[in-house]
Amino acid sequence: MSSPETFYDVFRQQGISRRSFNKFCSLTAASLGLGPSFAPRIAHAMETKRRTPVIWMNGLECTCCSESFIRSGHPLVSDVVLSMLSLDYSHVLMAAAGHQAEAALEETRTQHAGEYILAVEGNPPLNEDGMFCIVGGRPFLEQLKEMAAGAKAIVAWGSCASNGCVQAAKPNPTQATPIHKVIRDKPIIKVPGCPPIAEVMTGVLTYILTFDRLPPLDRLGRPEMFYGQRIHDKCYRRPHFDAGQFAEEWDDENSRKGYCLYKMGCRGPTTYNACSTVRWNEGVSFPIQSGHGCIGCSEENFWDNGPFYDRLAEVQTPLGVEANADKIGLTAAGVIGAGVAAHAAVSALTRVRNPNSGE
Amino acid sequence: MTSSFESKPRPKGFLSAVVHHATEVQTPAAKIYVYEAPVRIWHWFNALCIVLLVITGYLIGKPLPSVEGEASELFVFGYIRLIHFAAGQILAIALLFRIGWAIIGNHHAHQLFLPPLWSAKWWREVWHEVRWYTFLERTPKKYVGHNPLAQLAMFFLFLLPLLNAVATGFALYAEGAGTDSMWYTLFGWVFTVYGDSMHVHTVHRLTMWVIVCFSLIHIYVAIREDIMSRQSLVSTMISGWRYFKDDRE
Numbered sequence A: 001m002s003s004p005e006t007f008y009d010v011f012r013q014q015g016i017s018r019r020s021f022n023k024f025c026s027l028t029a030a031s032l033g034l035g036p037s038f039a040p041r042i043a044h045a046m047e048t049k050r051r052t053p054v055i056w057m058n059g060l061e062c063t064c065c066s067e068s069f070i071r072s073g074h075p076l077v078s079d080v081v082l083s084m085l086s087l088d089y090s091h092v093l094m095a096a097a098g099h100q101a102e103a104a105l106e107e108t109r110t111q112h113a114g115e116y117i118l119a120v121e122g123n124p125p126l127n128e129d130g131m132f133c134i135v136g137g138r139p140f141l142e143q144l145k146e147m148a149a150g151a152k153a154i155v156a157w158g159s160c161a162s163n164g165c166v167q168a169a170k171p172n173p174t175q176a177t178p179i180h181k182v183i184r185d186k187p188i189i190k191v192p193g194c195p196p197i198a199e200v201m202t203g204v205l206t207y208i209l210t211f212d213r214l215p216p217l218d219r220l221g222r223p224e225m226f227y228g229q230r231i232h233d234k235c236y237r238r239p240h241f242d243a244g245q246f247a248e249e250w251d252d253e254n255s256r257k258g259y260c261l262y263k264m265g266c267r268g269p270t271t272y273n274a275c276s277t278v279r280w281n282e283g284v285s286f287p288i289q290s291g292h293g294c295i296g297c298s299e300e301n302f303w304d305n306g307p308f309y310d311r312l313a314e315v316q317t318p319l320g321v322e323a324n325a326d327k328i329g330l331t332a333a334g335v336i337g338a339g340v341a342a343h344a345a346v347s348a349l350t351r352v353r354n355p356n357s358g359e
Numbered sequence B: 001m002t003s004s005f006e007s008k009p010r011p012k013g014f015l016s017a018v019v020h021h022a023t024e025v026q027t028p029a030a031k032i033y034v035y036e037a038p039v040r041i042w043h044w045f046n047a048l049c050i051v052l053l054v055i056t057g058y059l060i061g062k063p064l065p066s067v068e069g070e071a072s073e074l075f076v077f078g079y080i081r082l083i084h085f086a087a088g089q090i091l092a093i094a095l096l097f098r099i100g101w102a103i104i105g106n107h108h109a110h111q112l113f114l115p116p117l118w119s120a121k122w123w124r125e126v127w128h129e130v131r132w133y134t135f136l137e138r139t140p141k142k143y144v145g146h147n148p149l150a151q152l153a154m155f156f157l158f159l160l161p162l163l164n165a166v167a168t169g170f171a172l173y174a175e176g177a178g179t180d181s182m183w184y185t186l187f188g189w190v191f192t193v194y195g196d197s198m199h200v201h202t203v204h205r206l207t208m209w210v211i212v213c214f215s216l217i218h219i220y221v222a223i224r225e226d227i228m229s230r231q232s233l234v235s236t237m238i239s240g241w242r243y244f245k246d247d248r249e
């Protein structure tokens, strides 16, 4: 594995032509929101830089990130990016299996210490010493910590690694924990989504590998170029939102007319992701375009902020009674209103009986 | 304004509140100037903003039935949100001004901000007020400023929720303005406190209900006390003068 080859060497070995390589560089520059002048810089980096090993680990997850990744919109992009990865270790894509695979992992860890990028799909469950997720006979937690120690930087794929996702939803019996809460001494870039968009994943990886640094990150550690805006900010149904035109039912006339899905619980206004701009499946569509509200899959706690089809999220109440802010508020206001009425009646009575009390 | 027992008190420093809080009246008085004009104007202006904010805020979470027509010609929901944001920003500026006045105004001006939670005497008086409202006490005490129970309620059920509404409101506003906006720099921390954007919406809405509940009690009690206590209330917040109905202690 210790080859001094550059990325470009690898591409040529894989049969990628110079022309395709140049195309890839301009496509990538565009998808990252960089100017055209960046294409030659990406090309130069790829030609001169030693290939960085990328190790892809899978913890508690559903593999939707891998599935999304290998469906990257432009076939050229996926070819190139796949050849950028060292596939010596990736549960889904590697050729090796069993002890052979674990040995490859160990080799990267020792021979490329401090050099490799660790891409983590899924998260470690901490309960019962991590016994809820065993990889190669050991808790994933151990493997993760060990590999993280030698990594240059870590990519947290998807909502599992970034926020915990469904397995961390209340009551979180396995204590599934996003990786930044387990590994605190390495730069971590979060690429949330369930799954993240393929072009976002390949874009992020290309950026790191070519520029040898993390892209600009936001307050939560997400790449700004893809997570800087909400679905709602670039949603093509937004004019209906501002006009006050909403689908009231899934099958009503308004829904057919393509009105805003806000009243049907759309989480676009609270969700940072690139769906309304990059879209899915080679830019074909995205949930709202297909008539379904956003469920906020790239946001922290999105499973606990349901129901997905109601604008107001459920609130945890002490006795486990199902309620949202309005139910709680109206109940409280009702009780207080009744209390006020009763108190006023008693006050009036007291005053009749004891006219001098206040004076 | 003839028989004033005490002339307009000179503005006192901030610290005087700590020594001199929630003064139970020691000597009988006919009338005392309590709320200076800025406090009164703020009170009614703030009330107006809150009414607008509650109505528009409620509608933001539960929009009216859809309007018909071309989206390009309509801005119904947009205007509802615009009124909300404008009223919210005006309320916030007024609140800043009110905080400033608490520092330079007379010593009743900072009662709202500094309930003397550390004073045992004050808590005894809170207890006395609780007994008065539960009909266990026949005669209420007289207060120049707010009575201690009112002060307690105003601090925890009004001032803190209001500050929370402003913080969460500006945080939500910052999301619309963009993560690279000045607002986000100033209020982005709110999302760290409450976890995520959806929670901030929920907290903002729950806070509205706290303010609504407070307002119900506040209005009822103000009218009731105006009738049943030994001092004026509603007119005091209009004219600034506290009238006492008797001259017993």
Ligand code: HEM
Residues within 6 Å of the ligand: A269, B050, B053, B054, B056, B057, B058, B060, B061, B062, B081, B084, B085, B087, B088, B089, B091, B092, B162, B165, B166, B168, B169, B170, B172, B173, B174, B176, B201, B202, B204, B205, B207, B208, B211
């Ligand atoms: C007494 C004070 C306030 C009350 C009672 C109030 C009430 C509300 C309510 C009930 C909502 C709907 C929340 C939801 O269901 O998602 C809301 C939304 C909002 N409020 Fe306030 N609010 C107050 C102050 C403010 C302030 C000071 C601002 C700052 C500018 C503000 C900005 C916003 C924003 C930006 C939204 C979200 C609008 C949207 O997502 O379309 N609010 N408010």
Ligand code: SF4
Residues within 6 Å of the ligand: A231, A232, A233, A235, A236, A237, A238, A239, A241, A259, A260, A261, A262, A266, A267, A268, A269, A288, A293, A294
């Ligand atoms: S459909 Fe959703 S994201 Fe689009 S405008 Fe409506 S609320 Fe916003």
Ligand code: SF4
Residues within 6 Å of the ligand: A193, A194, A231, A271, A272, A273, A275, A286, A287, A288, A293, A294, A295, A296, A297, A298
């Ligand atoms: S539209 Fe919302 S729920 Fe759907 S993929 Fe995008 S962020 Fe996730």
